[in-house]
Amino acid sequence: MSKKNLFTPLSIFMRKRLTSIPPDFPFNSSQFKCSTSLLSPAPSITPYDRLLHEPSRYFGNVRVSIRSVCSASSQKIESRCWNCHAIPESAPFLVCQSCRSIQPVDKSIDYFDIFGLEKNYDIEVKNLEGEYKNWQKKIHPDLVHSKSEKERDFAAEQSAKVIDAYRTLTRPLSRAIYLLKLEGIEVDDEQTVSDPELLAEILEIREAVEDAADSEALNHIRSEMQEKLKHWSNVFADAFQSRNFEEAKSSIQRMTYYERVTDEVAKKL
Amino acid sequence: MLRLVSKRILGAASREVPAPALQVLPRFYHERVVDHYDNPRNVGSFDKNDPTVGTGLVGAPACGDVMKLQIRVDEKTGKIVDACFKTFGCGSAIASSSVATEWVKGKQMEEVLSIKNTEIAKHLSLPPVKLHCSMLAEDAIKAAVKDYEAKRAKSTSTEATSEEKAATA
Numbered sequence: 001m002s003k004k005n006l007f008t009p010l011s012i013f014m015r016k017r018l019t020s021i022p023p024d025f026p027f028n029s030s031q032f033k034c035s036t037s038l039l040s041p042a043p044s045i046t047p048y049d050r051l052l053h054e055p056s057r058y059f060g061n062v063r064v065s066i067r068s069v070c071s072a073s074s075q076k077i078e079s080r081c082w083n084c085h086a087i088p089e090s091a092p093f094l095v096c097q098s099c100r101s102i103q104p105v106d107k108s109i110d111y112f113d114i115f116g117l118e119k120n121y122d123i124e125v126k127n128l129e130g131e132y133k134n135w136q137k138k139i140h141p142d143l144v145h146s147k148s149e150k151e152r153d154f155a156a157e158q159s160a161k162v163i164d165a166y167r168t169l170t171r172p173l174s175r176a177i178y179l180l181k182l183e184g185i186e187v188d189d190e191q192t193v194s195d196p197e198l199l200a201e202i203l204e205i206r207e208a209v210e211d212a213a214d215s216e217a218l219n220h221i222r223s224e225m226q227e228k229l230k231h232w233s234n235v236f237a238d239a240f241q242s243r244n245f246e247e248a249k250s251s252i253q254r255m256t257y258y259e260r261v262t263d264e265v266a267k268k269l
Numbered sequence: 270m271l272r273l274v275s276k277r278i279l280g281a282a283s284r285e286v287p288a289p290a291l292q293v294l295p296r297f298y299h300e301r302v303v304d305h306y307d308n309p310r311n312v313g314s315f316d317k318n319d320p321t322v323g324t325g326l327v328g329a330p331a332c333g334d335v336m337k338l339q340i341r342v343d344e345k346t347g348k349i350v351d352a353c354f355k356t357f358g359c360g361s362a363i364a365s366s367s368v369a370t371e372w373v374k375g376k377q378m379e380e381v382l383s384i385k386n387t388e389i390a391k392h393l394s395l396p397p398v399k400l401h402c403s404m405l406a407e408d409a410i411k412a413a414v415k416d417y418e419a420k421r422a423k424s425t426s427t428e429a430t431s432e433e434k435a436a437t438a
Contacts, residue, residue, distance in 0.1 A: 192327045192408045199326045202335050206357040253330035260333030264357075 079106065092116075094158055095138045102139050105157045110182060111165035121179060121237040125170055132166040172229070173255050176236050180252065185245055187252050202257045209264050222265045225258045232258070298360055299394035305364035310371065313353040315339045320424055323417025325409040329401055334358030336366050338409035340373060342417055349373050349381065354409075361399040365389050365406035378414050 080087055081096035081103065089097050092109045096102075112119045115131050139162065141155040168174045177187050193199070205221065212218045236251035298306075314337075315322045325338045334357065341351040352370040356363045368389050373381045386403035389395075395403055 187330075191330075192405050193330050194327050194408075194412060196326055199328045199335055202328065203326070203337060203355070203357070206335060207355075256330055256333045257328075257335075 079103075094135065094162075100138075102144065102151055102154045102158055104154050105161055111168055111178060114162060114165045115169065117169075119179065119182060121176060121233075121240050123169065123175075128166060128170055132162065135162045172233050173252070173259055176233075176240075176248070176252050176255065179240060180245065180248060183245065185249065187249055193253065198254065198257070202261070205261055206264070209261060209268065212268070215269055218265050218269055222262060225262045225265070229255055229258050229262075301393050302360055302364040302395075305367040305393075306360050309363075310367060311353045312355065312367075314355060315341060315351075315353060320420060321417075323413040323415075323420065325412030325414075325416060327405055327408045327412055329358070329362075329405050331401070332358065334362050334402070334405065336362060336405050336409045338366055338369060338406070338413050340413045340417065342378060344421075347378050349376055349378060358405075359399070359402065361393065361395055362402040362405060364393050365395075365402045366409060368392060369406040369410055373410060378417070381410055382414060384410055 079093055081099060081101055083101040084096060084099040086096055086098040092113045093103055093106065094109075094114070110119075114135070115128060117123050136159065139155055139158045141152060141159055144152050144155045168178050180187055205225075209218065209221060212221065232251045232254045236248050236255070239245070239247035239251060315324075317324050317339075319341075321341050321344060323340045323342060325340075326336075327338075328335045336358065337355045339353050340349045342348070343350050352373050354366040354370045356366045369384070372384060372389075384407060386400070386407040389403040389406055390400055393403070
């Protein structure tokens, strides 16, 4: 691959270059689709890992054009450390590994990415705390007192995002709501619900909380709520797995009601 | 004595909202909302199975509120003679349902269907974030009326069939 060929037209270049890439390049059909269908919008493409690490050899000045075509991958190709221009070695890219500079918040990184988790409802909550503390050791605003205002702002935002992520993922209800939000479904709409069974049940329970004579009765109600929360958690998990979003949404509504009762009980105790 | 006077003046002054040089407005509940909360009116329950009673049960899943509004209707005139409510939720939700029960008393059933949530919200000076509470109250009124009419329709149809049976017998 000689450098003089870098200035050939993109189409010829792509055809020539990509077919002659060394065999250990992770080359699968989806990447090939991106290269040949230059003018049509590219589907979700895996990043060109090898190309990423030796960009000047393969693409150099042509990176601009590829960016506009393979827009999904370009977001990942483009992110480099703003300070030392090193390429991120691992996802998610919150801190540069070579110069330790904290990076600006990348909106495409969601809470599950931060903790290196699959977008599932059933996650190991115990592991979250350790991971959370590890991140804060690297991006906490207290670590950047002496650095530029730009970096201090980055630290504040990244740290806030990690805190949000930790809080959202630890609690089952917020995790469920967040999962649906990632799928584009907003559960928090202010629409009134009139499922008479559910409402009658909740009304009864709330009345019981009001009339509860002692802490024993309240604790009894609380443990009932915990059971119901667990049950509907499982219903949500199954519904989400099978992509049945209507059922997932109604499970969340029920869980919201039970959480509310739990809060009221806690207030009374 | 001067100290007493100055304290009193300061006491009066602190109750006023500070002059708007750098103003972060504190958010208060409107005094009407507080009034409904402190002096609840029409709280209670009617017998659900009473044929003259319509029950509206609505909930807001986003905040976990539940609202039950019941009306007692005079069969002959179609006028709402009594109303009561039971609401588990925030102060605004409680006040909205309380206002709803006050407004429906003495009105015709068709008339109360035209009560809008915006009117309730205006009466209570609800902030935008609490508008859904007034919406809930409006829905509760409609649900109560609907329930009563459904009950009446069922009872008149059973009456008709029993009359038929008596005629054919």
